[in-house]
Amino acid sequence: MSEMAKKLFGKARAGGAGDEAHWLSVSDLMAGLMMVFLFISIALMRDALIERDRIQSVAVAYQENQVAIFEALHDEFADDLEAWQATIDRDSLAFEFQSPDVLFGTGRTEVQPLFAELLDDFFPRYVETLLQFRDSIDEVRLEGHTDSIWAGAASELEAYFHNMALSQGRTRSVLNYVFDLSAVAEYRDWLKTHFAAVGFSSSRPVLDESEREDREASRRVTFRVITNAETQIRRIIED
Numbered sequence: 001m002s003e004m005a006k007k008l009f010g011k012a013r014a015g016g017a018g019d020e021a022h023w024l025s026v027s028d029l030m031a032g033l034m035m036v037f038l039f040i041s042i043a044l045m046r047d048a049l050i051e052r053d054r055i056q057s058v059a060v061a062y063q064e065n066q067v068a069i070f071e072a073l074h075d076e077f078a079d080d081l082e083a084w085q086a087t088i089d090r091d092s093l094a095f096e097f098q099s100p101d102v103l104f105g106t107g108r109t110e111v112q113p114l115f116a117e118l119l120d121d122f123f124p125r126y127v128e129t130l131l132q133f134r135d136s137i138d139e140v141r142l143e144g145h146t147d148s149i150w151a152g153a154a155s156e157l158e159a160y161f162h163n164m165a166l167s168q169g170r171t172r173s174v175l176n177y178v179f180d181l182s183a184v185a186e187y188r189d190w191l192k193t194h195f196a197a198v199g200f201s202s203s204r205p206v207l208d209e210s211e212r213e214d215r216e217a218s219r220r221v222t223f224r225v226i227t228n229a230e231t232q233i234r235r236i237i238e239d
Helices: 003-009 018-077 113-136 156-179 182-194 229-238
Strands: 086-088 094-097 137-145 195-199 220-227
Touching: 018 086, 018 113, 018 220, 094 113, 113 137, 113 156, 113 182, 113 220, 137 156, 137 182, 156 182, 156 195, 156 220, 182 195
Parallel strands: 137 195
Antiparallel strands: 086 094, 094 220, 137 220
16 A cells, blocks of 8 residues: 555555455545545535635625616706606616607607707717716616507508617617717717617507506606626636
8 A cells, every 4th residue: 555545545464364354445435535535525615615606796886886877867966856757667777768859750660859858868868977987887878669559550560670670770860869969979989889779669568557558658768777787797607
């Protein structure tokens, strides 16, 4: 038996013979293996705890950052929300404009004059507020939503795709309009890499108390902040 094996498992027992000596040596071997597995388990548990703590720290920072962004937006726009018929959601960081008659004409993608005037005031202030948190923002998604109706559509599916084109056209129109504002010209490179326009058609309707579609409330435009906490957690797992 090698010196290493002797240290790990002990010397063979003297004076034994036959089955008794055999079972004693196997017992020593099993005890040694159990110790090895114990050390491996402790090492793995330690690594798992370290990874858990890292993910937990990101989660805590994410929550604190969500609150900070919401509070900054609320402080900036609290006096305007009622007049604009807008809301800010604390959990999703969605800044939502809920007055369809002001936003677009029926079936149209062009930004209406009243909405353009609102965007002239809103967007530069919105960008300057978000730039305080630029290191933690992954994307700002401009989302367009419609109701489920399309006049003359032969089926619900046909209406859905007509409204998909409509919602996508509207978000592109809004994005084109705000990008062209001289007040945000110096931030345009950042806007290009962080802002995206998405049309959801009628896939995310607003429901009333009876769980039926509220058609007017469903027609809305939302600016949603998406932080990079998920990216940070994925990076920790990959590392």
